Amino acid sequence: MLDTEDITLLFKALTFAAEKHRLQRRKDGEASPYINHPIQVADTLWQIGEVYDIVTIIAGLLHDTLEDTKTTPAEIETLFGAEVLALVQEVTDDKSLPKMRRKQLQIDKAPHKSPRAKQIKLADKSCNIYDLTHSPPPNWSSQRRQEYLDWTEQVVAGLRGINPALENHYDTLLAEARTVMA
Numbered sequence: 001m002l003d004t005e006d007i008t009l010l011f012k013a014l015t016f017a018a019e020k021h022r023l024q025r026r027k028d029g030e031a032s033p034y035i036n037h038p039i040q041v042a043d044t045l046w047q048i049g050e051v052y053d054i055v056t057i058i059a060g061l062l063h064d065t066l067e068d069t070k071t072t073p074a075e076i077e078t079l080f081g082a083e084v085l086a087l088v089q090e091v092t093d094d095k096s097l098p099k100m101r102r103k104q105l106q107i108d109k110a111p112h113k114s115p116r117a118k119q120i121k122l123a124d125k126s127c128n129i130y131d132l133t134h135s136p137p138p139n140w141s142s143q144r145r146q147e148y149l150d151w152t153e154q155v156v157a158g159l160r161g162i163n164p165a166l167e168n169h170y171d172t173l174l175a176e177a178r179t180v181m182a
Contacts, residue, residue, distance in 0.1 A: 006054040013058040013080060014039070020069040028135035037127060038064060044123040049166040056116045059087035063120055066092045090117040091124070103151055110158025118159040122166040125152045125159075126173050133177040142181060149177055 002010070017038050024034035042060040045051040058080055065071040066088055077085040090113060093102045106121075113121065129152060132145055140148075156170055 002052070002054060009054060009058060009080065010061075013061045016079060017061045017065060020065050020071050024068065026131065027137035027140075028131055029138050030135060032135070034064075034068075037131075038062070040127045040130075041120065041123045044126055044166070044169070045119060048126075048169045049119055049123060049163050051119055051163070053116065055081075055083050055087060056119060058084050059091070059116065060120050060123060062088050063091050063124060067095060087114070087116055087120070090114060091120050107151075107154045107158065110155050113159065115162050118162040119166060122156065122159050122163060122170055125156055126166065126170045128152065129170070129173045129177050133173070133180050145177075145181060149174060149181075 018035045021034040021038070025031040026034055026037060038061045041063060042057050045057055045060050051057065062071075062076060062080070062084065065076070066073065073085055073089065076088055093106070095102075097105070110118070110121065129149065132140075132148060136145055152170075153174065156167070160167055
């Protein structure tokens with residue numbers, strides 16, 4: 001289980017992510033604070049996936065910092081170590097690429113991710129589907145929401161075999177989303 005050092009590092013990561021995402025909002029109808037998403041990802045890893053590895057939980061909290069903020073790899077490595085940095089980089093999209101290319105790369109690379117990265121991606125996709133079902137972006141058509149679900153299903157197909165609890169959670173949320181959108 002976690003010791004005092006781990007808990008200290010966890011709060012440090014939470015504070016860091018909150019600061020980095022402080023001006024960002026989700027695309028949902030309420031424009032909720034972006035930090036809610038990384039917290040939900042870490043919570044899903046812990047509560048649903050029973051992932052008690054501090055490196056994975058911290059990387060879950062930081063999974064969007066390189067991609068969506070001005071955070072540098074050096075900052076993450078200095079504050080959280082090379083292992084956390086490597087994991088965050090593994091789940092980070094290259095924003096210099098066109099959106100459709102990035103989406104295809106997620107599908108293509110999913111089977112080759114490390115077990116830790118696969119679990120973060122599973123939790124991330126689950127949280128995104130939950131949000132899409134319960135508070136969709138107001139400007140997303142039903143077709144766009146359906147296409148997003150179909151895409152996540154392709155990504156998750158390559159993540160399977162690592163954490164049955166996270167996979168079942170994703171499957172339940174996907175089925176709920178398809179029912180709501182029907």
